Amino acid sequence: MRAVIFDLDGTLIDSAPDIAASVNRVLAADDLAPHSLDAIRGMIGDGAKQLLERAFAAHGRVAEPRHLAAFIADYQDNPVVETRIYDGILPALGVLREAGHLLGLCTNKPIGPARKILAALDLAPFFAAVTGGDSTPYKKPDPRHLAATLAEMEVGEAVMIGDHENDMLAAEGLGVQGIFVTWGYGQGQSSFVAHSPGELLGLIAKLGG
Numbered sequence: 073m074r075a076v077i078f079d080l081d082g083t084l085i086d087s088a089p090d091i092a093a094s095v096n097r098v099l100a101a102d103d104l105a106p107h108s109l110d111a112i113r114g115m116i117g118d119g120a121k122q123l124l125e126r127a128f129a130a131h132g133r134v135a136e137p138r139h140l141a142a143f144i145a146d147y148q149d150n151p152v153v154e155t156r157i158y159d160g161i162l163p164a165l166g167v168l169r170e171a172g173h174l175l176g177l178c179t180n181k182p183i184g185p186a187r188k189i190l191a192a193l194d195l196a197p198f199f200a201a202v203t204g205g206d207s208t209p210y211k212k213p214d215p216r217h218l219a220a221t222l223a224e225m226e227v228g229e230a231v232m233i234g235d236h237e238n239d240m241l242a243a244e245g246l247g248v249q250g251i252f253v254t255w256g257y258g259q260g261q262s263s264f265v266a267h268s269p270g271e272l273l274g275l276i277a278k279l280g281g
Protein backbone atom coordinates (compact mmCIF):
# COMPACT_ATOMS: atom_id res chain seq x y z
CA MET A 73 0.00 0.00 0.00
CA ARG A 74 1.24 3.43 -0.83
CA ALA A 75 1.14 5.90 2.04
CA VAL A 76 -0.01 9.38 1.12
CA ILE A 77 1.66 12.11 3.17
CA PHE A 78 0.19 15.59 3.15
CA ASP A 79 1.58 18.97 4.04
CA LEU A 80 -0.86 21.15 6.06
CA ASP A 81 -0.58 24.92 5.45
CA GLY A 82 -1.42 25.83 1.88
CA THR A 83 -2.19 22.23 0.97
CA LEU A 84 -5.10 21.02 3.11
CA ILE A 85 -6.02 24.32 4.74
CA ASP A 86 -5.93 28.05 4.05
CA SER A 87 -4.42 29.07 7.37
CA ALA A 88 -2.68 32.29 6.32
CA PRO A 89 -5.32 34.70 7.73
CA ASP A 90 -4.97 33.32 11.27
CA ILE A 91 -1.18 33.08 11.00
CA ALA A 92 -1.10 36.70 9.79
CA ALA A 93 -3.38 37.86 12.61
CA SER A 94 -1.11 36.27 15.24
CA VAL A 95 2.09 37.61 13.66
CA ASN A 96 0.57 41.07 13.42
CA ARG A 97 -0.49 41.01 17.09
CA VAL A 98 3.11 40.17 18.05
CA LEU A 99 4.36 43.03 15.87
CA ALA A 100 1.78 45.42 17.33
CA ALA A 101 2.99 44.61 20.84
CA ASP A 102 6.35 46.09 19.76
CA ASP A 103 4.65 49.03 18.02
CA LEU A 104 5.45 47.64 14.59
CA ALA A 105 3.05 47.97 11.65
CA PRO A 106 1.15 44.91 10.42
CA HIS A 107 2.13 43.03 7.27
CA SER A 108 -0.36 42.35 4.51
CA LEU A 109 -1.85 38.90 4.08
CA ASP A 110 0.06 38.53 0.81
CA ALA A 111 3.34 39.40 2.49
CA ILE A 112 2.73 36.88 5.28
CA ARG A 113 1.78 34.16 2.76
CA GLY A 114 5.23 34.57 1.28
CA MET A 115 6.84 34.09 4.72
CA ILE A 116 5.11 30.75 5.47
CA GLY A 117 6.74 27.41 4.77
CA ASP A 118 9.82 27.05 6.97
CA GLY A 119 8.13 26.91 10.35
CA ALA A 120 7.37 29.41 13.10
CA LYS A 121 10.94 30.56 13.85
CA GLN A 122 11.70 31.59 10.27
CA LEU A 123 8.26 33.15 9.95
CA LEU A 124 8.95 35.45 12.89
CA GLU A 125 12.48 36.15 11.66
CA ARG A 126 11.07 37.23 8.28
CA ALA A 127 8.28 39.31 9.81
CA PHE A 128 10.77 41.23 11.98
CA ALA A 129 13.45 41.44 9.26
CA ALA A 130 10.90 43.16 7.00
CA HIS A 131 10.90 45.94 9.64
CA GLY A 132 14.68 45.91 9.89
CA ARG A 133 14.45 44.21 13.26
CA VAL A 134 15.68 40.93 14.69
CA ALA A 135 13.11 38.53 16.14
CA GLU A 136 13.91 37.55 19.71
CA PRO A 137 13.00 34.30 21.45
CA ARG A 138 10.24 36.15 23.33
CA HIS A 139 8.63 37.08 20.01
CA LEU A 140 8.59 33.46 18.91
CA ALA A 141 7.15 32.40 22.25
CA ALA A 142 4.49 35.14 22.04
CA PHE A 143 3.55 34.06 18.51
CA ILE A 144 3.24 30.38 19.40
CA ALA A 145 1.13 31.18 22.48
CA ASP A 146 -1.12 33.56 20.55
CA TYR A 147 -1.50 31.21 17.59
CA GLN A 148 -2.14 28.22 19.84
CA ASP A 149 -5.08 30.19 21.29
CA ASN A 150 -6.45 31.39 17.93
CA PRO A 151 -5.63 28.80 15.26
CA VAL A 152 -9.08 28.41 13.67
CA VAL A 153 -10.78 31.79 13.49
CA GLU A 154 -10.72 32.17 9.71
CA THR A 155 -8.80 29.01 8.79
CA ARG A 156 -10.71 26.79 6.37
CA ILE A 157 -10.20 23.50 4.58
CA TYR A 158 -9.74 24.10 0.85
CA ASP A 159 -12.72 23.13 -1.30
CA GLY A 160 -12.40 19.58 -2.58
CA ILE A 161 -9.97 18.40 0.10
CA LEU A 162 -12.48 16.51 2.28
CA PRO A 163 -13.89 14.49 -0.64
CA ALA A 164 -10.33 13.76 -1.86
CA LEU A 165 -9.26 12.52 1.58
CA GLY A 166 -12.39 10.36 1.75
CA VAL A 167 -11.73 8.82 -1.66
CA LEU A 168 -8.08 8.14 -0.81
CA ARG A 169 -9.06 6.47 2.43
CA GLU A 170 -11.74 4.40 0.64
CA ALA A 171 -9.12 3.36 -1.89
CA GLY A 172 -7.11 1.88 0.97
CA HIS A 173 -4.33 4.44 1.27
CA LEU A 174 -2.83 5.16 4.65
CA LEU A 175 -2.71 8.93 5.20
CA GLY A 176 -0.07 10.88 7.12
CA LEU A 177 0.66 14.53 7.79
CA CYS A 178 4.09 16.19 7.83
CA THR A 179 3.96 19.92 8.60
CA ASN A 180 6.52 22.53 9.59
CA LYS A 181 3.84 24.14 11.76
CA PRO A 182 4.43 23.53 15.50
CA ILE A 183 2.64 20.33 16.58
CA GLY A 184 0.48 22.09 19.24
CA PRO A 185 -1.51 24.34 16.91
CA ALA A 186 -1.38 21.69 14.15
CA ARG A 187 -3.20 19.15 16.34
CA LYS A 188 -5.67 21.76 17.52
CA ILE A 189 -6.51 22.70 13.93
CA LEU A 190 -6.89 19.07 12.83
CA ALA A 191 -9.29 18.44 15.70
CA ALA A 192 -11.30 21.64 15.17
CA LEU A 193 -11.75 20.97 11.45
CA ASP A 194 -12.52 17.25 11.97
CA LEU A 195 -9.43 16.28 9.96
CA ALA A 196 -7.64 14.38 12.72
CA PRO A 197 -9.36 10.99 12.14
CA PHE A 198 -7.96 10.80 8.60
CA PHE A 199 -4.33 10.64 9.68
CA ALA A 200 -2.40 7.68 11.00
CA ALA A 201 0.57 9.88 11.90
CA VAL A 202 1.16 13.61 12.35
CA THR A 203 4.60 15.21 12.74
CA GLY A 204 5.05 18.93 13.32
CA GLY A 205 7.97 21.28 12.81
CA ASP A 206 9.01 20.73 16.44
CA SER A 207 8.20 17.00 16.69
CA THR A 208 11.71 15.95 15.63
CA PRO A 209 15.06 17.74 15.50
CA TYR A 210 14.50 18.04 11.74
CA LYS A 211 12.00 19.83 9.57
CA LYS A 212 11.32 19.92 5.86
CA PRO A 213 13.27 20.24 3.55
CA ASP A 214 15.25 17.77 5.71
CA PRO A 215 14.04 14.34 4.53
CA ARG A 216 14.44 12.99 8.08
CA HIS A 217 11.29 14.91 9.02
CA LEU A 218 9.31 12.99 6.39
CA ALA A 219 11.11 9.79 7.35
CA ALA A 220 9.86 10.24 10.93
CA THR A 221 6.26 10.48 9.70
CA LEU A 222 6.67 7.30 7.65
CA ALA A 223 8.38 5.48 10.50
CA GLU A 224 5.37 6.18 12.71
CA MET A 225 3.12 4.68 10.04
CA GLU A 226 5.39 1.69 9.53
CA VAL A 227 5.36 2.08 5.76
CA GLY A 228 8.17 2.53 3.29
CA GLU A 229 6.47 3.35 0.01
CA ALA A 230 4.94 6.80 -0.10
CA VAL A 231 4.04 9.93 -1.98
CA MET A 232 4.36 13.46 -0.51
CA ILE A 233 1.84 16.15 -1.45
CA GLY A 234 2.63 19.79 -0.73
CA ASP A 235 2.56 23.43 -1.82
CA HIS A 236 6.18 24.36 -1.13
CA GLU A 237 9.60 23.46 -2.49
CA ASN A 238 10.44 22.21 1.03
CA ASP A 239 7.85 19.46 0.55
CA MET A 240 9.31 18.48 -2.82
CA LEU A 241 12.91 18.58 -1.49
CA ALA A 242 12.03 16.42 1.53
CA ALA A 243 10.39 13.90 -0.80
CA GLU A 244 13.31 13.93 -3.21
CA GLY A 245 15.80 13.52 -0.39
CA LEU A 246 14.00 10.42 0.79
CA GLY A 247 13.53 9.02 -2.70
CA VAL A 248 9.76 9.27 -2.69
CA GLN A 249 7.67 10.99 -5.36
CA GLY A 250 6.43 14.51 -4.65
CA ILE A 251 3.20 15.98 -6.00
CA PHE A 252 3.25 19.78 -6.07
CA VAL A 253 -0.08 21.54 -5.54
CA THR A 254 -0.63 24.96 -7.07
CA TRP A 255 -3.34 26.37 -4.77
CA GLY A 256 -1.11 27.12 -1.78
CA TYR A 257 1.53 29.63 -0.73
CA GLY A 258 4.82 28.39 -2.05
CA GLN A 259 6.71 27.65 -5.23
CA GLY A 260 7.93 24.23 -6.13
CA GLN A 261 8.80 21.89 -8.94
CA SER A 262 7.77 18.34 -9.64
CA SER A 263 6.90 16.29 -12.69
CA PHE A 264 3.59 15.72 -10.93
CA VAL A 265 1.48 18.82 -10.38
CA ALA A 266 -2.10 19.07 -9.11
CA HIS A 267 -4.13 22.16 -9.91
CA SER A 268 -7.09 21.08 -7.80
CA PRO A 269 -7.68 18.48 -5.06
CA GLY A 270 -9.79 16.47 -7.52
CA GLU A 271 -6.66 15.75 -9.57
CA LEU A 272 -4.81 14.09 -6.69
CA LEU A 273 -6.36 10.64 -6.94
CA GLY A 274 -5.57 10.37 -10.66
CA LEU A 275 -1.96 11.45 -10.10
CA ILE A 276 -1.50 8.98 -7.22
CA ALA A 277 -2.99 6.21 -9.38
CA LYS A 278 -0.50 7.13 -12.14
CA LEU A 279 2.30 6.63 -9.65
CA GLY A 280 1.19 3.05 -9.22
CA GLY A 281 -0.62 3.65 -5.95
Ligand SMILES: O=C(O)COP(=O)(O)O
Binds near residue numbers: 082117118179236
Ligand atom coordinates in the same frame (compact mmCIF):
# COMPACT_ATOMS: atom_id res chain seq x y z
O1 LIG B 1 4.27 26.48 9.28
C1 LIG B 1 4.85 26.60 8.19
O2 LIG B 1 5.76 27.43 7.98
C2 LIG B 1 4.48 25.72 7.06
O3 LIG B 1 3.62 24.67 7.42
P1 LIG B 1 3.43 23.50 6.34
O4 LIG B 1 4.68 22.67 6.37
O5 LIG B 1 2.20 22.76 6.84
O6 LIG B 1 3.18 24.15 5.02
Ligand SMILES: [Mg+2]
Binds near residue numbers: 080235
Ligand atom coordinates in the same frame (compact mmCIF):
# COMPACT_ATOMS: atom_id res chain seq x y z
MG1 LIG C 1 2.65 24.15 3.05
